[in-house]
Amino acid sequence: MIHKLAPFGLILSWLVLIFSFSSQSADISGPLSRSFTHDILRVIAVFSQDLAGSINADTLHRNLRIFAHFILYFFLGMWVAAALKNVFSDWFRVWLDSSLFALVIAVFDELYQSTIPGRVMSMDDIFTDAFGALLGAGLMTLILFKAFKPPLKKQNSR
Numbered sequence: 001m002i003h004k005l006a007p008f009g010l011i012l013s014w015l016v017l018i019f020s021f022s023s024q025s026a027d028i029s030g031p032l033s034r035s036f037t038h039d040i041l042r043v044i045a046v047f048s049q050d051l052a053g054s055i056n057a058d059t060l061h062r063n064l065r066i067f068a069h070f071i072l073y074f075f076l077g078m079w080v081a082a083a084l085k086n087v088f089s090d091w092f093r094v095w096l097d098s099s100l101f102a103l104v105i106a107v108f109d110e111l112y113q114s115t116i117p118g119r120v121m122s123m124d125d126i127f128t129d130a131f132g133a134l135l136g137a138g139l140m141t142l143i144l145f146k147a148f149k150p151p152l153k154k155q156n157s158r
Contacts, residue, residue, distance in 0.1 A: 004086045007079055007080075007082045007083035007086070008083050010079045010082075010083075011076070011079045011080055011083055014072075014075060014076050014079055015076075015105065017072070018072055018076070018105070018109055019109065019112065021068075021072075022109050022110075022112055022113040022116065022119070023112075023116060024116070025116055025117045025118050025119065026116075026117065026118025026119055027117075027118060029119070030118075033061060033064065033065055033068075034061060036064065037057060037060050037061040037064055038057070040060065040064070041055060041057060041060065066124075066128055069125050069128040069129050069132065070128050070129075070131065070132035071132065072129070072132070073102050073105075073106060073128075073129040073130070073131075073132035073133040073136065074132035074133065074135055074136035075136055076102045076105065076132075076133055076136065077098050077099060077102045077132065077133035077134065077135065077136030077137035077138075077140065078136040078137065078139065078140040079140075080097075080098035080101050080102060080133075080137060081094050081095065081098040081136070081137040081140035081141045081144065082140055082144065084097055084098055085141075085144045085145075085148075091141050091142075091144075091145040094137075094141050094144075094145075095137050095138055095141040098133070098137035098140075098141070099130070099133050099134045099137045099138075102129065102130070102132075102133030102136075102137065103126075103129070103130045103133060105129075106125070106126050106129035106130055106133070107126060109129070110122060110125055110126050
């Protein structure tokens with residue numbers, strides 16, 4: 001029984017992580033992600049000063065934020081699909097419900113974020129989140145239904 005509930009605990013933990021990022025004011029969120037961007041540029045500079053110098057920090061920052069949205073919801077879609085595999089036996093239902101759940105969370109997350117000082121609701125973020133969730137749920141659904149597909153019965157050759 002516990003192994004069937006474990007994915008729901010992971011989902012809850014992941015939702016806490018997502019909403020904790022959304023709870024940060026712009027004064028905290030912006031500098032944190034900018035610091036991460038500069039850390040990446042410093043790592044790139046270790047390998048190639050020319051490459052690091054040719055990267056626009058603002059573009060990298062924007063792309064990293066988009067990637068962060070995508071990854072957070074990619075994994076949310078995966079975890080929800082893993083949990084729903086224990087509830088539904090139809091792969092399409094698992095994929096669709098996990099994707100819809102993640103989309104609803106993305107909308108509520110952006111609505112919540114719009115109540116935080118300096119933060120706004122972004123349809124681009126919702127689309128990125130939804131795309132990540134669709135792919136994550138799709139990948140996990142494919143893996144689960146291929147891995148746990150019952151073997152074909154052999155027919156007697158009499």
